[in-house]
Amino acid sequence: MNPIPKPYDAKQHAAVAPAGVTLNDPFWSPYTDLVQNVVIPYQYEAIHDRAPGAEPSGAVQNFRIAAGQAEGEYVGWVFQDSDLAKWLEAVGYSLQIRRDADLERRADELIDLIEAAQHPDGYLNTYFTIKEPGKRWTDLTDCHELYCAGHMIEAAVAYYEATGKDKLLNVMKRMIEHVETVFGTGEGQIRGYDGHQEIELALVKLYHLTKEERYLKLAAFFINERGQEPNFIRREWEQRGRRSHFRPHGSSDIDTSYYQANKPVREQNVAVGHAVRAVYMYTAMADLARLTEDAELETACRALWNNITRTQMYVTGGIGSTHHGEAFTFDYDLPNDTIYAETCASIGLIFFAQRMLLLEPKSEYADVMERALYNNVLGSMAQDGKHYFYVNPLEVWPQACSCNPGKHHVKSERQAWFGCACCPPNVARLLTSLNRYVYTRRGDTLYANLYIGSELSAELGGTSVTVKQQAELPWSGAVRFEIAAEQKSRFALALRVPNWSPNMTVSINGESLKFSLSELQDGYLLLERDWNDGDVVEVSLTIQTTLLYADTRVRADVHKAAIQRGPLVYCAESADNGESILTLRLSQNAIFSERPANDLPGGAIAVETEAFRSVTPATDNEPDVLYRTQPPVLEPAKLTAVPYYLWGNRGQGEMTVWMNTL
Template identity: 35%
Template sequence: MQRTPTESANKMTHPQTAFQGTHTTFSTGFLAKKRSAVFKNTLPYQLHVLRERGYFEAYDHKWEFDPERWPIGDAQYHLFWESDIAKWIEAACYSLYERKNEELVRGIAELVDMLRANQHEDGYLNLHYTLMEPGKRFTNLRDMHELYNAGHLIEAAIAHKEYFRNSDLMKPILKYVDLLCATFGPAEGQIRGYPGHPEIELALCRLFELTNNPKHLALARFFLTERGNPAGVDGKHYYDWEAEQRGERLFERPTYFPTRRAYSYQQAHKPLLEQHTIEGHAVRAMYLLAGLADVGQTSGNDDEIGPYCDVLTRLWKNMVEKKMYLTGGIGSVDQWEGFGIDYSLPQSSDEGGCYAETCASVGVILLAERMLHIAQSGKYSDVMELCLYNTVLGGMSCDGLQFTYTNQLASSDGALSERKKWFNCACCPMNVARLLGSLGGFIWHAYVHSPYEVSIYIHLYESASLFYSVGLMRVVQLEQESNWPWEGKVKFNCKITGKVSVDIYLRTPSWATGWTVTPMLPTIVTDRGYLKLPAKWLAKHSEFCLHVPMQPRLVSPHPFTNQNVVAIARGPLVYCVEDCDNPWVDDHFKSLIFDEAACLTETRKVDEVTKEEYVGITARGQFRFVETEEGHLPGQEMAEVVVEEEEEEEEERPATKARTTPESPVKELHFVPFYFRANRPGKGHMRVGLRKA
């Protein structure tokens, strides 16, 4: 059953469902091509990987530990297997709206059968505790991933039910959720625990949106409010109590805990309402906060909404202003895949770390979409765009068959810029697929205040269309057509039928030096990064156009990051240099000094290998190198190399000439979009931020 968008502005509609409500379709734009790669290549490939890596055998209980075939090592990666399967089912369901594919339909059916066959009598459903540690379910909420998996299973069930309109997956999952609702909570005999890896909170809110069963919202709320309680059970933090029950010793701690009881890893170091900085594992933090936003917005209870919004706003602010990379990446620390201290944002492993996990940026987008419901402000959609166009799209190769897990801003000998076919912990590839599959719910929000009053916020520009119906009549039909992010012109066509009053709000990106709308508006009303096109004006102008100048600009991180670098950006895209365009490089561009007086020119390109169309940028100037001569004591002044003025020569030094000595300045640097990196053969040298003089 597809639904029309009749929710009030207060009531939450999740983007994974909203794109169906708005009947959003993509046509021929940049994002459409990325979605197409996912639908055509990624999803069949991922199904193939699930088979190859033994998931099917495992659920048939024919699985045996075979390190050669499944090199899972210490960390027991089958912990997450339900989540991999669930995210794939979810992504595959989204893809079917746009592109029918019998192979995917069969794969979904097979996986659903497999999950059903593995459900216990009482509804429990988790492979690890069925196969590897039977009898130990729910004894290690801190480290194991039962509730995280359950969350993804819920989301898969929703996607499955919404597309197939049957309950083949929803029914067993509801039974599992019943078990969870009975097991966890504050009552006598219930477990007063909460997941080490949040996800189920937002999933339960999405489920509640469908079921209206108050138990579902209540369980999400319990997980959120109990989290970080210093005296949850017997006067102890739940994770302390739980560890004691397991007989864990004083100096036992998980690999990712830098110190004992480092519960900030799970955002459980203190109650959520008392947290003032964003800490720990970045993906967990994003999912958790998305869940917090959901509980507040779903309940519509002001007593919840107020304090939750305070937490969300201050943690978002801390993250975006002090803990986010130029690319939208978050998390600089490898050990806990998460946030470092304020302003600690090195570009690469050899400079102190740069994690910027793909999933974490997917999480930022999930959270930004929630924040936009709390306050329609460009500060959220700007970040959503930043993450999508750089870290998330950069997490997948152009053909959709290779992936990155971390998205460092510079390579090093120990961490080349490269893509992998798969990962032991395979969260990211599926996450990109399901985000792109549901992207129609993110690019715009339609608030239907009444059947005759609609506001549409347009967050991202792309060739796409939506419509909104009353009964069988399409009363609003909106199309945008654009070659974004390469060109800044967006053509709109808005057809309104009948008595509907429609206001449209166009995002005016904070990176833009200006913008114009044609035909001219009589008065300009902007609010927090959105330009209002009032119903009256729209009634007269069904066709209009937004023009945003797209030209290269120089950007720098905050000086407190101690990253004395400059990067090139153009529109939402951040750029980087790669060795395949600048083959003289031998040190990952680490000693290169950017000439801020360089002349930047852009060129439309079509890459021969990937067929990717993009705008390349060339910088022409005098690019010198830091002197890296050895033998200096710590306190000596490191002089930059003095460059003798060369005689004027007509013929420019070709950029491909080998750099033999740092004394010869390079005269041309070639930049490509960061998302496009590591798509062509090369040595794996790459850098976003180049040293300032």
């Protein structure tokens, strides 16, 4: 039931996501800069309740009150502490990119504050400190204590890695020492887990940093207890008189699948419940499968991965088909307009994909990672860094968002900071740590998973190597690798052939490489050789505008096509195509032309094609009849599509990713 994690094994650890990568990319670096220059400062103001027009966050003020440095009431959600944690984590990554004394001073001050808010026994949580002292660990289902601790651990690790400063790290080690006394199978201990998974993957990070097995063991405990009978979530709910934080008036039942606690994790093979919780958990499961060589966990991870990506994932990499519980629904149920596809869930899917890449190098994991990154996640943030989508729809009719309550959760324009501010800081921490997603490494094979301009420095083939990557994605498919090595080095550079590139040409030092697709190993072309200083690999990926079709079991997309160009999914907007964009109809043989999208930021390319529009003919004599025997007329109409990640930048309007085909 609770296998003790195997001891640390260097061989296992051969698979890593190298951190020694510096991003330098014409497409992505501006986003990282935006996070550093705008998002982090803006979020700093927000957590200090100074962001104009935003609801007071209370995140910092709560710590002041908990530390006895201020008086007042607790403000915000029960998980408000995590906002400060996510900000600190992003700061940690940001400082790894570029030291900034002023930013570091601000972070240090906040870390001092966090330390001051910690109880002598190690406990740290401002909600219970301020609002419900004495009620610690009584509502794990809803109250996010371990979740907040998890985020603070991630912050501590990132900040330590950036600065070498261990104050926050020690705070969190003390917290975990405390947690170890509270949770476990021993007498008087809680045999339970947090309603919102997060600490599990954070403990793995702490283990990676410290190499202390206790953290891996605690992560495994939480994972393995989950869903066991008697069910902890249900028992806790009954003990609280069938009430909880979010259901103060009680509930007649509790759905344990919302928490992925409906069955032991090893028996789970279908993604259910709250999507963010799910992918955070699968991430930790994949970590533990790798680090503890747990074949059962690995099998469960594969089944869950397949279930998501082959039946429950939107073409934008979004997951979560319903806002009710921000959750998965069931296979092939992917409504485009009542969708949830929360930004955080796609970020979690990227985490999961990365851990699966570490488990086994298969390009399909990177394909999904890239899909979620370039579309759902990137599209969630406005170009000003201050406005965000929480829900990322594939079809929007602004009037329906206002006037049909089933779509109130879908917004047609990015919103300033949210009451529940989970997504923006999550985007910030992902973008500042994007360097960690470019490569994975297994022994002396370096897998290029993302084609993003960057510089990796590592020991490869026994010598110090720098791999400099230049890429023109997503607009063009030209990629260039330059090797700098102190001496000749034998290692493999594994080039991912993206699922959107039907062909790839490669040359080494100007000499074209002949290979057939059958030589690929799980979607990668392995270039294993003795590399010399100055070697250049030039890769050309095919970026062309193509139509994608969903499996016909996806009811919402049947008879429709989506436009994709390289890693980018495209969409049609009213700004280019007028009202009633769903009346447009595409030919399956549509030929696309390309042009600069001058009214959109960032050198984006728009695509155009001759399409058709279904029009109800005006009838002078008849009343405005809703249903007629006369079919609508198909009129020629130009269709313009723009990258999905840029939708909603030109005022309110309709948008659709999927378009009817003739």
